[in-house]
Amino acid sequence: MADVTITVDGVTLKVPAGTNVVDAARMAQIAIPVFCYHPRMKPVGMCRMCLVQIGTPKLDPATRQPLLDEAGKPIIAMMPKLQTACTTPVSEGMVIKTQSPEVKFAQRGVLEFLLTSHPLDCPVCDKGGECPLQNLTMEWGPASSRFDYTDKVHFEKPVPLGDLILLDRERCILCSRCVRFQDELADDPVLGFDHRGRNWMIISKSDPPFDSKFSGNTTDICPVGALTSSDFRFRARVWELNPIPAVCTLCPVGCNLTLDMRHERLMRVMPRENAAVNDIWLCDKGRYGHRFVEHESRLTTPLIRRGEQLVEASWDEALSLVAEKLEATRRARGGAAIAGLASPRLSNEDLYLFQKLFREQLESNNLDHLTGAPGEPAHDDLGALLGVGKDANLMDFGAGDAVLVLGADPEEEAPLYVLRLRSAVQRGAQLIVANLRPTKLERSATRAARYLPGGELAFIHGLLRELLTAGGRVTVKNSGFDDLKRVLNDTTGERLAERAGVAAETIAAVARAFGEARRLVIIYGAEARSAGPAVVEALGALLALSGKAGQPHSGLIALLPGGNSRGALDMGVRPDARPGYAPLVRPGLGARDLWPALREGQVRAVWIAGLDPAASMPTARTALAEAEFVVVQDLFLTSTAQLAHVVLPTTSVAEREGTYTNAERRVQRSRQARGPVGHSRPDWQIFAEVGHALSARAGKQTPRDDDAWDYLTAAEVAAEIAERVPGYASVTYGALAATGKPGAWGRQANEAIYYDGTNYENTEGVGIKLPAPVLTGAASINLAPRPVPVPAEERPLLLLSQPLAYGGDPLLRGSKLEQHVPAPYVALSGADAERRNIRSGDLVRLDSAAGSLTLPARVVHDVPPGVVLVPADLPGVELAAVQTGPRTRVHLVKLVV
Amino acid sequence: MLGELFKGLGTTLRYIFKPPVTVQYPEVKRPVRERFRGRHELKRFADGKERCIGCSLCAAACPADAILVVPAENDPENPVSHGERYAAVYEINMLRCIFCGYCEDACPTNAIVLEHQYELSFYDRRASIYTKEMLLAPPDKGHGDPPPILRELQRRPSPPAQIDL
């Protein structure tokens, strides 16, 4: 938009048209105090704190030209009354006065009036010390009040809005930031106003109360201490906190956060601004789900099995036993008899050393970062190969850009994407949501498509066909384009539309939107991946055929479980590829093949770091119980650890340094906030020590430093990763600490007027976005559609596991979110329930080719007929017993009790 | 020369007949001034409730970083102090304290007061940390009433910042 020239307090500057006066003044380094205005939300003009004097040039009614005075200057007509700066857009020649006596009088008046009913119990208020009301009163308010203190209204407090957020009615200044956040940004319109006048108050309208995964953000943006969290309530004063920059590892978004420590104790978690990742927000899982680091059941010393018992041991004992046993196994039976599983929560340093240990010291490729449960889909390479380009940032997606979310439920899999995608829609981007069942994001979509179960491939092929007939070309290195063309030409749009169950017009419109879009991002998640690699590959073809593959702003984003699945794939913690997706000629055993191999004695020793396969997989349990040697490395004594011969205690994300690669392949650094618990050690260090012992034993200590396994810090491991892993060349701890060009990042001098009191500012590094290999020409994509096996549909229902944000994640332990984990259930559609005469609460049995599982039923009206959903990873639900793969056909039998 | 000598001896002679200023400490203790700043005491209200609300303002004001406050939420059935919050841990390290009295100035409820006890000596450094139990006034030695608005209301009131208790 064109720039307009304005004058603020005598400073003349150009600002983009449409900017409001508050933001325009900030560009001139002039702060206009605000309460209700927030730069991420639409202005409402509720608090009157931002009153200023505004004048515009007088126009000649005939010529519409500004009238000039004798000196040749335009005559400015000041508006008769003060104006709210937050709701007034700038216009050409506008003159703004923020310092005049009238403005000061008004500001003092507004503050004095706000304080008439304010309790001023700052000493016990959790906001005290970072409270905009305190700060604005100090700077702009009157020194004393003319109102009698004893006349203040008082209310009962605190009023719980939900179990996480408490409301203090006396402190609320009714700015509606919280209500607007829930309505506009989170799309959980659960807050509202009630009553009038002095009794006007914020209420929660939902059941359960304050039902939102983003509720914690309202405590950040509330300009007073009216909303506080039950998680941080009365834990400490904010000035006593020591905020340590870290990265959330609970989902693939990789939000930047701070761990606010006091005396080695975690007091609260706050968002850290990163425009390319989480903006200024954090979901409740990240904010309230880090209590596990202080849980009293953390492991503190190594344990060694003596008979039936696991007894405490020293590190020397434990590590030499591990090295000795693994070495003995390798000598006796070769490296193929050893296998390793590492959690996708571990850092890149851990994962890199884990695979190095296995590949170089133990000569084994039996590596994976999954548990081997039948429900786990295949490894995802395309999310990296065709990953979003170096400059892609959903936060600057707007008009002319398009995002496709297919087969994903971002609210549960990667909650922060909901906020980012919604803000992109508000800026004018196209959001197309395609799923086989409804998701919350669908409400925000500019276009939604609901395909039939199993119809996803037809839907994508329909889009591809449209793009092809519209003359779509592929601009990156590829193979198999002709095969794709043939398959698409063999069918018709109508046939594909019918198979997908989506109207042909919708498919055509979506394809048109893709073709026209400047930039295109495709996000896919668990549901899409469960349909098999053909669907993901078709999405890659979709990106390519819309001409967006290889563009710096476009690409694929795969929502994988865990915080660092992408890092695990990049680091080669998988049986079939080395770091950097270099395929192996003779792949090892993946997690799924591991359990039978372990039972049959092909594999004798396993090392499991941070995963708990025994919790949910009967096969893993029996195999581990009979295995010759099992090492488990974890935070807690999990079911798997109880079967181990050696248990090694590790440090949590708060007690260690590390880098993590998020879904978009941004590598970010997390720092150490506290000392280790007991004798626990970081995972990379454990691997390095065993590596050192093994290489010493084998006498293969080479003069080269990096083969000596003598890393002192995580940074040294990162330096080796930068040297050896393709794509990570520039990723050193030094580079990760950069925050961009000075001035291009971070807060402006007076930004505190918006964001007061939070640790938003990012001074410790925004991470490095890795380039997608296709961009650099380093890789080529295969467009040939793979033949899709037609499932034998002898069982009528499709069982899908549904990832939940508050699922059975063991890391939720100790947090208030534990109460949000649902009791096990199977969700089915009203039609299916009726046919079988099932009501919510009835016990039903799911029968598949693999086995059966009994669960209470929950009839959910918007589940599509023919589909049953079971939450993934709930404690006590052994989905593995019934699943034959990511998608399982089942019978549903009502049990009569 | 000689004159000066006698002048000096004269002063000595004069002081021989004055009463001595030294006292036989520890048998005899000198009274201290009203505003003497000795060891702190954590006060109570007349109803026996603790005045301290665990706000940490004393700790924030302390130039020697001698105070540790760990707050907690009152159990409404059995509150330790008036209002929502109390100090679960309150410690002063008497070796760090410089007895400046800033904590007393900062306290919104007049809970921490430097009293007249000055006999502070320790065999080891740990013993110099006075815990809440050591600092608290006896339950029957409280003074003053919490302000009426805080007692009358149907709520869990918090002592406000601005009124003088």
Ligand code: SF4
């Ligand atoms: S909201 Fe701010 S001004 Fe009000 S009591 Fe809390 S800290 Fe004090």
Ligand code: SF4
């Ligand atoms: S609770 Fe906070 S954010 Fe919500 S209206 Fe009141 S002052 Fe504003």
Ligand code: SF4
């Ligand atoms: S008297 Fe001064 S130094 Fe001692 S605790 Fe109080 S504020 Fe700190």
Ligand code: SF4
């Ligand atoms: S300032 Fe007073 S009320 Fe606050 S913690 Fe210190 S002694 Fe307690």
Ligand code: FES
């Ligand atoms: S009215 Fe403008 S900030 Fe509230």
